[in-house]
Amino acid sequence: MVSEHSDAAADTSALALKILVAGGFGVGKTTLxxxxxxxxxxxxxxxxxxAGQSVDDTDGVDHKVTTTxxxxxxxxxxxxxxxxxxxxxxxxDRFWFLWDELSQGALGAVVLADTRRLEDCFPAVDYFExxxxxxxxxxxxxxxxRGHGAHxxxxxxxxxxxxxxxxxxxxxxxxxxxxxxRLVEYAGRMHTARLLDSVG
Amino acid sequence: xxxxxxxxxxxxxIQWYDGEAGPLVRPYAMTGGRTQPGPSGVSFDLIALVTLDxxxxxxxxxxxxxxxxxxxxxxxxxxTQSVAELAAGADLxxxxxxxxxxxxxxxxxxxxxxxxxxxxxxxxxxxxxVIEGLRAL
Numbered sequence: 001m002v003s004e005h006s007d008a009a010a011d012t013s014a015l016a017l018k019i020l021v022a023g024g025f026g027v028g029k030t031t032l033x034x035x036x037x038x039x040x041x042x043x044x045x046x047x048x049x050x051a052g053q054s055v056d057d058t059d060g061v062d063h064k065v066t067t068t069x070x071x072x073x074x075x076x077x078x079x080x081x082x083x084x085x086x087x088x089x090x091x092x093d094r095f096w097f098l099w100d101e102l103s104q105g106a107l108g109a110v111v112l113a114d115t116r117r118l119e120d121c122f123p124a125v126d127y128f129e130x131x132x133x134x135x136x137x138x139x140x141x142x143x144x145x146r147g148h149g150a151h152x153x154x155x156x157x158x159x160x161x162x163x164x165x166x167x168x169x170x171x172x173x174x175x176x177x178x179x180x181x182r183l184v185e186y187a188g189r190m191h192t193a194r195l196l197d198s199v200g
Numbered sequence: 201x202x203x204x205x206x207x208x209x210x211x212x213x214i215q216w217y218d219g220e221a222g223p224l225v226r227p228y229a230m231t232g233g234r235t236q237p238g239p240s241g242v243s244f245d246l247i248a249l250v251t252l253d254x255x256x257x258x259x260x261x262x263x264x265x266x267x268x269x270x271x272x273x274x275x276x277x278x279x280t281q282s283v284a285e286l287a288a289g290a291d292l293x294x295x296x297x298x299x300x301x302x303x304x305x306x307x308x309x310x311x312x313x314x315x316x317x318x319x320x321x322x323x324x325x326x327x328x329x330v331i332e333g334l335r336a337l
Binding site for chain 1 (some may be wrong): 245246247248249251280282284285287288289293294295310313315324326327328329330333334335337
């Protein structure tokens, strides 16, 4: 049914915001998206016009050279006409050109980190720092991983001063919510600072 | 999610393929080989919101539309959908959905609302609203 009462005012105020979830392969991006999304994480596929040349070295996971790449995403409806979309970025480096499209207009990003393989999130941190996209680092506290303080992680990643580091459990909805709240708060502060910069 | 694309009438009883076989129609065959949306040159962001145009003609000229077009229209009928949701809902690659949406836009069947450009992002009041909304989840 086409809703007859979808008046112009409601339509023009419909707004969608985009948040990216990045990090290394298997760090829990899809888990995080699923934990906070009100819909089951959906999967879209993007066809590549150019097949990836290199083959992943993720042992035993997948050795075929593929021509499609999947992105997981979820949605949170803040209110009627205002939704937050979460996109898990493709984990493999060779799909970086997709990040450019994904990151366009993004409110910000969550970089998920695993302290056992911290280096896996370096590329994501570099990417967002270079593009001046606000991001928070969320340390996914895997059971069995040694506890590290947020401060340690911040130093190990050599983060810019002020970039928030949050410890989280990507499986927990409340924990995921907290990560998103920290990100939106931070994005707001970054934006205000930039406005002041451009005025001064 | 693993519905087979329509448009390939199999003979009943001897359906040899299943979801594992993957699509039996090459994706860009559905777009007539086009990889870019029509002449209007619009680019659809993943979170661009697609709404059925209430002023659109009723379903009598559907000869212009292929089954995939109609699948997209049907999805939009339920509620406003993002491009990403449409791709997942119709089980089509995003690139294909963009081309099909270009057609629907030209035919005046849908309206597309683009996301707020980054330079205008984000209104402080809006962000506060998002934060409060997240807390209330």
